[in-house]
Amino acid sequence: MNFTNVVHLLKLVFLLFFTCLWTPHAAQWVYVSSAEISSPGDSLNPGDTLNSSTYVVSAKGTFALGFFHRIDGTTNKTYLAISKIDDQSSLFNVFVWFGSRDRPIINNSGMFTFDNKGTLKIVPQGGDPVVLYSSPRPTENTVATLLDSGNFILKEMHSNGSMKQVLWQSFDYPGDTLLPGMKLGVSHKTGQTWSLTSWLTDEIPVPGPCKLEWDPKGCQLIIRQRGEVYWTSGVLKRGNRFRSISLDVTSMYNFIVVSNEDEEYFSFSNRNQSLMSEWLLTPMGQLKDLKGLDIARADNCYGYNTNGGCQRWKQPECRHHGDTFDLISGYIVAGDLSVNYNSSLSISDCRAICWKNCGCVAFTSWFHNDTGCRFWTGNWSFLSGHPSALSSIFVLSSNPSQSGTKNWIWIGISIAISVALLIILLCYRLRRKVVSKGNNITKDEKELLHLVTLERSSVNDISIDGEKELDLRVFSYAHVAAATNNFSSENMLGKGGFGPVYMGHLLTGQNVAIKRLSKYSNQGIHEFKNELILISKLQHMNLVKLLGCCIHEEERMLIYEYMPNKSLDCFLFDQNRSKLLDWKKRFNIIEGIIQGLIYLHKYSRLRVIHRDLKASNILLDESMNPKISDFGMARMFKQNEPVANTNRIVGTYGYMSPEYAMKGVFSIKSDVYSFGVLMLEMVSGRRNNSFYHADQVISLVEYAWDLWQEGEGIQLVDPTISDSCVIYQVLRCIHVSLLCVEDSAIDRPTMSDVLFMLTNENMPLPLPKKPAFSIGRKAIGANILDKESNAHSVNGLSISEMNAR
Structure with a gap:
């Protein structure tokens, strides 16, 4: 095996041992086997076979072909697939092709063979083979190769080693992902059509309801749902432009259209040849670039609107222009419930069924894998933010x-x-x-101008790259009032120290969370300005995104992206919802928080100390990815400024480091201490103050330390994850947590050290010293308070009181 193949092999092993991966579809895909992986290189020759521990890797290590395993709690399905390996995003894995989406292998013993007759087939144990290609005539000198484009080809070779012809290729059988060089269209010679078909749900790869096609006659892209045209791109114009695709997207690609007697098709290439991109068609009909850009939003099409490329179709008489289904977290406490148990229905099918039924006012999925439908009809009542809320209920927003x-x-x-x-x-x-x-100009205009063009922060007088504008939008008061239905109680998500938090629905269709400074709040313009200036300068996938602000007379408001799963404490400390957080999801959240803190402490343009890190300030997006929020108390540092001192102690007792709580001294190690407490909460599923001994409340840090001293650290683990947790990984998290909460700040690791210790399992860890606030009380006999049935934070936007508590 040459050096290049060794590098590819090590890369696969690296990905294997970090199976807590995020994918655009689901976080429950893993490599089949933890056995030693081997690779035959980038090609298979006649007689070669792949099993659960062998993978074909493209020449530059960008793609891997092999068996991948999906775990959903009830099934044990394995698929032959091509997976993208992305070095730049580290643990990032995208499935771009499946050998057989609708015929998975029900165990891990399947094989992929390239036999001596030139046949490519998937062979399950005890089942009929799935034939991908069978040669109509014996062909000599054939080889199957995985290219760095992601295309797996079977080719016939000349005797001199050059390629004679391509006999079969995976690009001719697209799934839900379009790679550069893939075709959408039709071959007139073979009659074959090329189109994308979405997964059934984000977790189930069988063909779903939505298709992306190329219309040769109209020279445009089309998205259909169950045959109905929902969206079109418009005709490709000069200048590489589609009418309904934004310039942000078109500027990144070269679009290619071919029309001749043999074939008619569309494809694209990247203008920046050093980058590799993909287009993904989701089960809801959204077409997006996996780097985050929306290409098409067919999920916003209802049949009456034509904006954004949406197409009209016949509507029920009861539906009117402006009627939409809004995704809301809450609980329907009244209304007639009906259920469709058909597991071949996706969430977009549920929406179409509900839309056609004039009595239907809300819907969601029935099964945990997002299949089947439940509908509500008749008179109904909805409680927003109820503790028993379903994670995704689509409620009709009806206009007359x-x-x-x-x-x-x-x-x-x-x-x-x-x-x-x-x-x-x-x-x-x-x-x-x-x-x-x-x-x-008016006083309000001067103040607004001052805030959004500020060159230097009022906190520590730190320069912000000499920029004269913040990258955020200034919303008018009328716009915000309209988005929140004039700040109605129905739109209120809850209250924090800053003031009430509202859900808003912008005219663009985007849902937002709006923090409104209360005139009775003990937080004022200083904290408002601090968060406005600071968070607008921070850009990271694990930080909440600030969209804009509004200043009107005495009103001060901040507008954020809306997080449908609210905050971590809503799940972690709730008796029922905590069951949705298995260990794999919890560890993924832990890693995301670490990445966000490393960015704040080390890689952002400003060194930022959060000072109020806790579960209620960790938002969870629709994929349960964590985002750190609430920067009203954060402080910015100069790069050469290691510590600072304040006479004004802010934050939450139990999460404060001792040097900060007692002396007002804070540094990046203050956040490390808070993270240590938070990670103990993630492992135990308990709040920091939910333990008591001899009728006195003791801290989680004390309880964990005493168990560790007794060699009983495993007793700390939340019973709801006992079946899913990896014991050595959980114990390592507890060990690292105790290092983070050590009494002396200099002894605590940095967040970069924490990440290295958690992801390098063979690295020996130093023994933790007695943590801060521990009084050595024996915890083996300590009692544990019941988990709360309520969660108090709302959308992760709660603001701590401006005094320590």
């Missing part, structure tokens, strides 16, 4: 009929004329007012 009589038309015209006259009058008066005041 837009049709009207001629009388209403004339009334509308009269109103429009009146409004126009009023606007003219107001403009005249404003113009006189402006002239009388010269070039002066």
Whole structure:
């Protein structure tokens, strides 16, 4: 085996041992075997076989072909697939092709063979083979090769070693992913069509409801759902432009259209040849670039609207322009419930069925794997943010009929004329007012201008790269009021120290979370300005995204991306929802928090100390990926400034490091201490103050330390993850947590050290010293308070009180 193959082999082994992977589909895909992996290189010759521990790796190590295993708790399915290996994003794995999506192997003993007759086939144990290619005639000098484009080809070779022809290729059988060089269209010679078909759900790869096709006659891309045209791109114009695809997308690619007597197709290539990109078609009909750009949003099409490329189709008379289904976290406490147990229905099928039923007001999936449907009809009542909330309920947002009589038309015209006259009058008066005041602007305008063009932070007087503008949007008060239905109680998600938090629905269809500073809050313009300036400068996948702000008279509001799964504490400390967090998901969340903190402490343009890291300030997106939130108390540092001191202690007792709580001294090691407490909560599923001994509350740190001293650390583990946890990994997390909460800040590791210790299992760990606040109390006899039935944070946007507690 040459050096290049050794490198590829090591890369596969590296990916294997980190099976807590995120994929665009689900986090439950793993390599089949933990046995020693071997690779025959990038090709198979006649007579070669792949099993669960052998993989074909492309020449540059960008793709791997082999068997992958899906775990969903009830099934044991294995698929032959091609997986992308991305060095730049480390543990990142995308499945771009499946050998047989609808015929998985029900055990781990399947084989992929390239026999001496030139046949490619998947052979399950005790079952019929799945033939991918069978030669119509004996062919000599054939070889099957996985290319760095992600294409697996069977080719016939000349005697001199050059390629004679391609007999078969995986690019002719697309799944839900379009790679550069793949075709969408039709071959007139063979009659074969090339199109993408979505997965049934984000976890189940069998063909789903949505298709992406190329329309040669219209020279456009089309997205269909169960045959109905939902979206079109519009005709490809000069300048590499589609009408319904944004310039942000088109600027990244070269679009290729071929039309001749043999074939008609569409394909694309990357303008930056050093990058590799993919297009993914989701079960809801969204077409997206896996680097995060939306290409098409067919999931926003309802049949009455034509914006963004949406197409019209016949609508039920009860549905009107503006009616939508909004994804809301909550609980329906009234209404008639009906269930469709058909496991071949996806969530987009549920939406189509509910849309056609005039009595249907809400829907969601029935089974845990997001198949089947449940519908609500009749009079209903919805509680937003209820502790028993389902993770995804789509609720009808209904607008009255837009049709009207001629009388209403004339009334509308009269109103429009009146409004126009009023606007003219107001403009005249404003113009006189402006002239009388010269070039002066209002106090609110000055303050807003000051906040969004600030070059230097008022905190520590730290320069922010000399930039004169923050990359955020300024929302008008009217816009925010409309998005929240005039701040109605139905839109309120909860309250924090900052003030109430509302869910808003923008005109673009985007859901947002809006923090509104209460006039009774003990937090003021200082914290508002601090979070506005600081978080707008931070860009990381594990930090909450600030979309904009609003300042109007005495109003101060911050607008964030909406997190449908709220915050970590809503799951972790709830008796029922904690069961949804198995160990694999918890460890994935732990890794995400670490990555976010490393960015804040080391790689951001500013060195940032969060100062209030806790479970309620960790948001969870729709894929349960963590995002650190709530930067109102954060402090920015100069790069050469190791520590700082303050007379104003802020944060939450139990998570504060001793030097900060007692002396006001804080540094990056303060966040390390808080993370140590948080990781102990992740392992135990208990709040820091949910333990008591001799009728006195003791801290989780004390309890964990005493168990560790007794060699009983495993007793700390949450019973709900006892079946899913990896014992040595859990114990290592407890060990590292105790290193993080040591009394002396200098003895604690950095967050980079923490990541290295958790991901390098053979690295010996130092013994932890007695942690801060531990009084040596024996914890073996300690009692544990019951898990809470309620979670108090809302959308992860709760703000701690501005005094230590």
